[in-house]
Amino acid sequence: MEEVLRIEDLHKSFADLAVLKGIDLAVNRGETIVILGASGSGKSTLLRCVNFMEIPSSGRIVMNGRAVGRAVDGKQTYSEKELTRLRARVGMVFQHFNLFPHMTARENVMEGPRTVLKLDPAECARRADTYLDKVGLAWKADAHPSELSGGQQQRIAIARALAMEPEVMLFDEATSALDPELVGEVLGTMKELADEGMTMLIVTHELGFAYTVADRVLFLSEGRILEQGTPAEVLTYPTQEGTKNFLRGHGSFRLPEPQLD
Ligand SMILES: Nc1ncnc2c1ncn2[C@@H]1O[C@H](COP(=O)(O)OP(=O)(O)OP(=O)(O)O)[C@@H](O)[C@H]1O
Numbered sequence: 332m333e334e335v336l337r338i339e340d341l342h343k344s345f346a347d348l349a350v351l352k353g354i355d356l357a358v359n360r361g362e363t364i365v366i367l368g369a370s371g372s373g374k375s376t377l378l379r380c381v382n383f384m385e386i387p388s389s390g391r392i393v394m395n396g397r398a399v400g401r402a403v404d405g406k407q408t409y410s411e412k413e414l415t416r417l418r419a420r421v422g423m424v425f426q427h428f429n430l431f432p433h434m435t436a437r438e439n440v441m442e443g444p445r446t447v448l449k450l451d452p453a454e455c456a457r458r459a460d461t462y463l464d465k466v467g468l469a470w471k472a473d474a475h476p477s478e479l480s481g482g483q484q485q486r487i488a489i490a491r492a493l494a495m496e497p498e499v500m501l502f503d504e505a506t507s508a509l510d511p512e513l514v515g516e517v518l519g520t521m522k523e524l525a526d527e528g529m530t531m532l533i534v535t536h537e538l539g540f541a542y543t544v545a546d547r548v549l550f551l552s553e554g555r556i557l558e559q560g561t562p563a564e565v566l567t568y569p570t571q572e573g574t575k576n577f578l579r580g581h582g583s584f585r586l587p588e589p590q591l592d
């Protein structure tokens with residue numbers, strides 16, 4: 332197995348609030364990891380450190396065997412140029428999709444390749460077509476966000492992240508802001524990506540999705556990984572009180588019907 336991403340002894344504090352207290356995680360190419368944890372346990376902060384929307388207080392992020400930044404007096408320091416390059420390799424999808432309202436779906440998807448990667452117009456167009464098609468929305472290419480449902484907007488946001496052709500995709504509660512009937516289509520798109528071998532770190536409260544799609548489930552508690560394992564290990568046979576309490580709070584979850592075709 333080939334390691335794509337490694338998080339080493341990651342700490343993150345905001346002023347005197349220690350949020351991440353030593354996270355170690357190695358992610359293999361093609362792996363889908365679901366991160367669970369109570370509100371405030373540090374899930375979003377962890378994802379944001381992986382793509383350097385937040386700068387870690389200490390520890391290292393290693394991509395393809397190379398540490399991001401360089402050690403100066405025992406502390407990692409980062410150049411803006413390097414972080415811009417790194418962010419292009421790590422796609423992120425948020426709860427609120429933040430599409431540009433004045434641009435069409437297609438223009439939204441082309442924007443990163445055009446302005447960040449500075450690709451030529453033909454390649455930007457090719458990527459827009461490819462990734463709109465992948466999320467099943469080629470037919471909405473000319474629509475503006477206001478003309479799309481929440482689920483469609485989120486799928487455009489996924490296409491926008493994919494158009495950068497990242498090595499890792501991060502999802503932070505990508506379905507939490509959606510009406511219940513729209514959640515399934517977005518989870519379906521995420522499952523397809525997982526099936527195609529995309530490497531993904533996913534924060535979600537959708538336990539049924541975690542059960543069926545994740546290769547590994549992590550349970551975060553107070554800035555540490557309290558428990559991790561296969562979905563069955565963590566969700567069905569948790570060993571830690573913290574995990575058990577969390578799962579009690581979420582009630583039971585129903586697995587999707589078996590697909591028999
Ligand atoms: N920019 C910031 N400045 C100060 N404190 C922050 C900042 N970002 C997060 N925090 C704090 O860090 C802690 C962890 O926040 P984080 O958003 O990572 O939690 P979470 O697990 O994603 O929670 P939720 O499930 O509610 O999204 C919280 O106490 C939060 O208030």
Ligand SMILES: [Mg+2]
Nearest residue numbers: 374375376503
């Ligand atoms: Mg969060």
